Amino acid sequence: MAADEQGTPQNTSRDTQQGMTVAAFDAFCVEHLPFVAIYNFVTETLCTEGARVRLPADGRHLRPGGTICGPAQMALADFTLYAAILGRIGEVPLAVTTNLTTNFLRRPLPGDLIAEARLMKLGRRLAVGEIFIYSDGQDAPVSHVTGTYSIPPKDEATN
Amino acid sequence: MAADEQGTPQNTSRDTQQGMTVAAFDAFCVEHLPFVAIYNFVTETLCTEGARVRLPADGRHLRPGGTICGPAQMALADFTLYAAILGRIGEVPLAVTTNLTTNFLRRPLPGDLIAEARLMKLGRRLAVGEIFIYSDGQDAPVSHVTGTYSIPPKDEATN
Amino acid sequence: MAADEQGTPQNTSRDTQQGMTVAAFDAFCVEHLPFVAIYNFVTETLCTEGARVRLPADGRHLRPGGTICGPAQMALADFTLYAAILGRIGEVPLAVTTNLTTNFLRRPLPGDLIAEARLMKLGRRLAVGEIFIYSDGQDAPVSHVTGTYSIPPKDEATN
Amino acid sequence: MAADEQGTPQNTSRDTQQGMTVAAFDAFCVEHLPFVAIYNFVTETLCTEGARVRLPADGRHLRPGGTICGPAQMALADFTLYAAILGRIGEVPLAVTTNLTTNFLRRPLPGDLIAEARLMKLGRRLAVGEIFIYSDGQDAPVSHVTGTYSIPPKDEATN
Numbered sequence: 001m002a003a004d005e006q007g008t009p010q011n012t013s014r015d016t017q018q019g020m021t022v023a024a025f026d027a028f029c030v031e032h033l034p035f036v037a038i039y040n041f042v043t044e045t046l047c048t049e050g051a052r053v054r055l056p057a058d059g060r061h062l063r064p065g066g067t068i069c070g071p072a073q074m075a076l077a078d079f080t081l082y083a084a085i086l087g088r089i090g091e092v093p094l095a096v097t098t099n100l101t102t103n104f105l106r107r108p109l110p111g112d113l114i115a116e117a118r119l120m121k122l123g124r125r126l127a128v129g130e131i132f133i134y135s136d137g138q139d140a141p142v143s144h145v146t147g148t149y150s151i152p153p154k155d156e157a158t159n
Numbered sequence: 160m161a162a163d164e165q166g167t168p169q170n171t172s173r174d175t176q177q178g179m180t181v182a183a184f185d186a187f188c189v190e191h192l193p194f195v196a197i198y199n200f201v202t203e204t205l206c207t208e209g210a211r212v213r214l215p216a217d218g219r220h221l222r223p224g225g226t227i228c229g230p231a232q233m234a235l236a237d238f239t240l241y242a243a244i245l246g247r248i249g250e251v252p253l254a255v256t257t258n259l260t261t262n263f264l265r266r267p268l269p270g271d272l273i274a275e276a277r278l279m280k281l282g283r284r285l286a287v288g289e290i291f292i293y294s295d296g297q298d299a300p301v302s303h304v305t306g307t308y309s310i311p312p313k314d315e316a317t318n
Numbered sequence: 319m320a321a322d323e324q325g326t327p328q329n330t331s332r333d334t335q336q337g338m339t340v341a342a343f344d345a346f347c348v349e350h351l352p353f354v355a356i357y358n359f360v361t362e363t364l365c366t367e368g369a370r371v372r373l374p375a376d377g378r379h380l381r382p383g384g385t386i387c388g389p390a391q392m393a394l395a396d397f398t399l400y401a402a403i404l405g406r407i408g409e410v411p412l413a414v415t416t417n418l419t420t421n422f423l424r425r426p427l428p429g430d431l432i433a434e435a436r437l438m439k440l441g442r443r444l445a446v447g448e449i450f451i452y453s454d455g456q457d458a459p460v461s462h463v464t465g466t467y468s469i470p471p472k473d474e475a476t477n
Numbered sequence: 478m479a480a481d482e483q484g485t486p487q488n489t490s491r492d493t494q495q496g497m498t499v500a501a502f503d504a505f506c507v508e509h510l511p512f513v514a515i516y517n518f519v520t521e522t523l524c525t526e527g528a529r530v531r532l533p534a535d536g537r538h539l540r541p542g543g544t545i546c547g548p549a550q551m552a553l554a555d556f557t558l559y560a561a562i563l564g565r566i567g568e569v570p571l572a573v574t575t576n577l578t579t580n581f582l583r584r585p586l587p588g589d590l591i592a593e594a595r596l597m598k599l600g601r602r603l604a605v606g607e608i609f610i611y612s613d614g615q616d617a618p619v620s621h622v623t624g625t626y627s628i629p630p631k632d633e634a635t636n
Contacts, residue, residue, distance in 0.1 A: 034219045035228045038197055060193045064252035069194045070259065071234030078229050093223035098444065099417050099466065100229065101260040101578045103605050103623055105598040120621055121582040125443060126416065126468070128580050130607075130621065144597055144607065144623065146580055148417065148466075150444070257603065258576050258625065260419045262446050262464055264439040279462055280423040284602060285575065285627070287421050289448075289462065303438055303448065305421055305462065307576065307625075309603070352537045353546045356515055378511045382570035387512045388555050388577065393548035411541035418547065419578040 019087045022046050028086070032093055039072065041079055046087030050118040050129070053080040054136070057111045068108040077102065077131040077145035080115040085127050085149055088119060092151060095127070099148040105141055112136040127151055178247045181205050187245070191252055198231065200238055205246030209277040209288070212239040213295070216270045227267040227301075236261065236290040236304035239274040244286050244308055247278060251310060254286070258307040264300055271295040286310055337406045340364050346404070350411055357390065359397055364405030368436040368447070371398040372454070375429045386426040395420065395449040395463035398433040403445050403467055406437065410469060413445070417466040423459055430454040445469055496564045499523050505563070509570055516549065518556055523564030527595040527606070530557040531613070534588045545585040554579065554608040554622035557592040562604050562626055565596060569628060572604070576625040582618055589613040604628055 020028065022043050029036045029043075045052040053076060055061075061072040078100055085095055114134045121128040131145040179187065181202050188195045188202075204211040212235060214220075220231040237259055244254055273293045280287040290304040338346065340361050347354045347361075363370040371394060373379075379390040396418055403413055432452045439446040449463040497505065499520050506513045506520075522529040530553060532538075538549040555577055562572055591611045598605040608622040 032223045033228070034221055035230060038219055060197055062193055064191045065255075069192070070237050070256045071194060071230065074233045074237075074259065075230035078233075096224075096266075097229045097261075097263050099260070099262050099580075100233065101258070101419060101623065102256075103258050103576075103597070103625065104256050105605055107255075120580070120618065128582055128621070141597065144605070146578065146621065146623065148580065258421075260464065260578060262417075262438070262466065264446055279421070279459065287423055287462070300438065303446070303464065305419065305464065307421065350541050351546070352539055353548060356537055378515055380511055382509050383573075387510070388574045389512060389548065389552035392551045392555075392577065396547050396551070414542075414584075415547045415579075415581050417578070417580050418551065419576070420574075421576050422574050425573075 018090050019048070020046065020090055024091070025083060025086055028091060028093075035075075036079065039075055039079070041076065043083055046083060048088060050116060051080050051084035051087050052117075053083055053115050055113040055115070062110060065107060066110055068110065068113060070102070070104060073104070073108070073113065073133055073143050074100065074102050074145070076113060076115045077117070077133060077143070078147060080117040080131050081129045081145075081147045081149065084117040084119055084129055085122075085151070088122060089151070094152045095149045097147055098126075098150045100145060101147070102143055102145045104143045106143075108133075108142040109135040109138070113142070125151055177249050178207070179205065179245045179249055183250070184242060184245055187250060187252075194234075195238065198234055198238070200235065202242055205242060207247060209275060210239050210243035210246050211276075212242055212274050214272040214274070221269060224266060225269055227269065227272060229261070229263060232263070232267070232272065232292055232302050233259065233261050233304070235272055235274045236276070236292060236302070237306060239276040239290050240288045240304075240306045240308065243276040243278055243288055244281075244310070247281065248310070253311045254308045256306055257285075257309045259304060260306070261302055261304045263302045265302075267292075267301040268294040268297070272301070283312075284310060336408050337366070338364065338404045338408055342409070343401060343404055346409060346411075353393075354397065357393055357397070359394065361401055364401060366406060368434060369398050369402035369405050370435075371401055371433050373431040373433070380428060383425060384428055386428065386431060388420070388422060391422070391426070391431065391451055391461050392418065392420050392463070394431055394433045395435070395451060395461070396465060398435040398449050399447045399463075399465045399467065402435040402437055402447055403440075403469070406440065407469070412470045413467045415465055416444075416468045418463060419465070420461055420463045422461045424461075426451075426460040427453040427456070431460070442471075443469055495567050496525070497523065497567055501568070502560060502563055505568060505570075512552075513556065516552055516556070518553065520560055523560060525565060527593060528557050528561035528564050529594075530560055530592050532590040532592070539587060542584060543587055545587065545590060547579070547581060550581070550585070550590065550610055550620050551577065551579050551622070553590060553592045554594070554610060554620070555624060557594040557608050558606045558622075558624045558626065561594040561596055561606055562599075562628070565599065566628070571629045572626045574624055575603075575627045577622065578624070579620055579622045581620045583620075585610075585619040586612040586615070590619070601630075602628055
């Protein structure tokens with residue numbers, strides 16, 4: 001829909017933006033996202049399709065039943081989707097979550113959790129993705145999350 | 160809806176259970192929910208209708224834009240609904256969230272947040288509630304959350 | 319954030335738009351929303367705060383257990399929120415749902431259903447509301463729905 | 478927890494139940510689900526992993542913008558997940574949706590829609606699945622849905 005100077009009409013301007021590398025995203029988080037220090041997230045992969053982030057095991061995230069609490073899973077999912085978006089379109093700090101829906105499927109093991117986010121839509125104003133969370137090394141997901149981010153226009157975002 | 164000692168058969172045993180007081184719930188959290196220490200939640204009210212919990216301001220919860228990050232809001236909502244359920248039906252540690260859906264409505268101020276949870280359904284196996292989150296002293300909610308908890312049968316729960 | 323020629327800075331342009339009346343909305347539905355004829359929705363109230371719509375009893379909406387199927391409830395909720403938005407900001411046909419989340423709470427009686435929608439946020443680009451659905455004459459809601467609509471800019475909408 | 482005569486302890490009794498065939502499911506729908514006649518759903522596939530259902534093009538489902546309305550998409554998603562569950566565990570008419578969350582991603586073309594449901598969890602009491610909806614022949618999904626069904630115990634279901 002947006003103009004594209006390269007003449008590829010099906011591309012929106014989002015597609016021609018430069019995404020962030022893991023190193024750049026890590027530096028960005030240290031500077032701008034203090035809550036990341038609570039969770040010690042490790043961003044393992046950022047690519048065009050999505051992102052993969054690890055939540056290291058930590059006794060503070062446990063809950064009755066010897067499992068990992070829901071808030072730690074939701075924080076991981078929200079962060080992984082944010083990583084996926086910035087890994088695709090570059091540094092847009094003011095991208096904000098508008099909706100996050102989590103279905104908790106199975107009791108996680110009390111070890112590391114892995115989240116894999118994949119963008120289902122990247123529009124001019126809204127990005128929608130889904131995130132699966134796994135206990136490290138397991139096949140069956142412990143939770144499934146869908147999230148929507150509102151993306152400010154590029155000229156606002158770079159101010 | 161309230162206790163019914165007369166044996167009216169349409170009442171389930173949930174209605175005759177004793178809810179937890181704030182003091183009992185606080186002691187329970189210290190023993191069983193280490194993640195609460197991350198957030199320093201203050202449970203202000205537990206009553207038949209619901210619960211009210213405060214998230215004290217903390218620089219670790221800030222995000223770009225000088226506002227409070229989504230994960231802190233979701234942790235607050237999930238905890239407040241858990242408080243509302245245990246405040247109604249008593250100590251059931253293994254009640255677990257099966258779904259939590261958050262709509263982020265407005266940018267919170269960088270101060271305390273207040274969550275108010277209200278049970279919309281309390282069945283034998285599922286409890287569903289809604290939670291509004293406010294910046295302390297403001298009228299317009301910053302987020303709205305619905306959550307479902309799966310409640311184990313009483314005899315399992317007390318083991 | 320939006321320009322406001324009247325100089326009342328706290329008002330957005332949305333607040334100064336003229337909402338639709340029930341009669342105007344009914345005429346609009348006949349012309350533009352053929353799916354409404356499937357359900358025979360009756361728009362009872364449109365006001366600043368929200369909308370109230372009735373789904374008349376119809377054997378086609380029944381499902382096993384002698385109750386009303388989920389799709390009829392979701393159609394009613396989505397339509398009632400759309401009514402609430404157009405009742406507030408006027409004829410914006412291209413407002414589209416981006417997210418709808420339904421929690422089914424109780425089995426409806428096999429009669430009319432009533433939906434009451436209330437806007438929780440009306441921004442320049444997104445409107446968020448919640449809808450309670452009741453069996454006519456009952457106090458306990460049969461379902462609770464939250465929905466988000468994306469609202470096109472006024473100049474696009476009037477084309 | 479359930480007995481398993483084959484002695485494979487990780488299997489629940491759900492896994493040993495006989496699913497429905499497309500022919501049996503079609504006959505069941507004609508008898509028990511009158512709302513299906515509104516939509517003329519065509520169940521194309523039922524298998525262990527999920528179900529695939531077609532919503533034939535119908536002028537009654539159109540909305541402004543020449544596209545297919547959200548309620549038709551949600552009805553299709555809910556029905557396809559129900560098909561996936563009964564295709565896996567057999568005739569359980571009283572399985573009921575407890576939550577359905579839809580993210581509308583793109584404007585559908587005004588032709589047939591295809592829904593593909595996949596079970597993410599099949600527990601004793603809850604089944605959770607995700608559904609992608611496509612315009613027939615297109616690769617990018619028009620909507621993504623997650624749904625939860627509450628499954629009554631087998632002995633209740635067969636009464």
